Amino acid sequence: MDNSGVEELFGGARLMAILRSMGVERSLSVAATAWDLGIDSVEVTIQSPEDVEALRAVAAAARERGKVVGAGTVLTPAHVTQAAEAGAAFTVSPGLDLDLVRASHDAGLPSIPGVATATEVQRALGAGLTWLKAFPASVLGTSWISAMHGPFPEARFVTTGGMSSANAGDFLSAGARVVAVGSALEDPAQLPRLAALLDRR
Structure with missing residues (x-):
């Protein structure tokens, strides 16, 4: 269930955006x-039918711009199916469920478990x-x-939960x-500080 393909999806970017229950x-x-x-990777959480529609819309917009969108808060195999059908490129879960990781892998979506x-x-x-x-970071x-x-030097951590320009x-x-x-993405005061982090390697 190798998920090293996530590296290519993120393209070396240090920031990812999370859109949680915002509507389309x-x-x-x-x-x-x-x-x-300059944040190329976006995660749309899918906890309701409205969230799935938002994922579908954002994934379509992402394809037009050559960007990557994942599905977040994936908790069940049904969520994996919804993510794949909506055009997600990867899945993210709050906890570690290897059966769920396997279902995502089988659907062609690398999974990032919590x-x-x-x-x-x-x-x-x-x-x-x-x-x-x-999580929660x-x-x-x-x-x-x-x-x-x-x-565990080989671990690649994506920190989620309470992240902002103040602690990123x-x-x-x-x-x-x-x-x-x-x-943080909706706070104009934080945007310049977030932008300054994008070039970090």
Whole structure:
């Protein structure tokens, strides 16, 4: 269930946008803000039929701009099917469910499962997964990222939950490969600071 293909999807970008239950029009607007800023990867959470329609619309807009859209908060095989049919390129889950990862993999969508403990990281890596969602990142803290890289240097963490321009740089410095931001994209004061992070390697 190798998910190393996520690396190519992200293209080395350090930020990803998360659109959570915004509806179609607002999702399209915030996605456009992210793309215009230089954030190429967008995740649309799918917890309702309206969310799935938003994913479908954003995925269509992304194709026109050569961008990538994933489906977030994927909790069931039915969500995987909805994500694939709506045009998602990958899936993201809040927790580690290897059966769900397998269903996503079988649908042709690399899966990024959530982890919050060393046990979960080890189990995910043992299953061939290197890209992992550290969630909730603001609760885990930057020291968690640094600590996990000691025994698990091959892990590639996407930090999600409570991320903003105020702490994104700290998580990148701690070793996160990608920081996922949500509401920060709707705060004009944060946009210049987020843009400054895009060139970090």
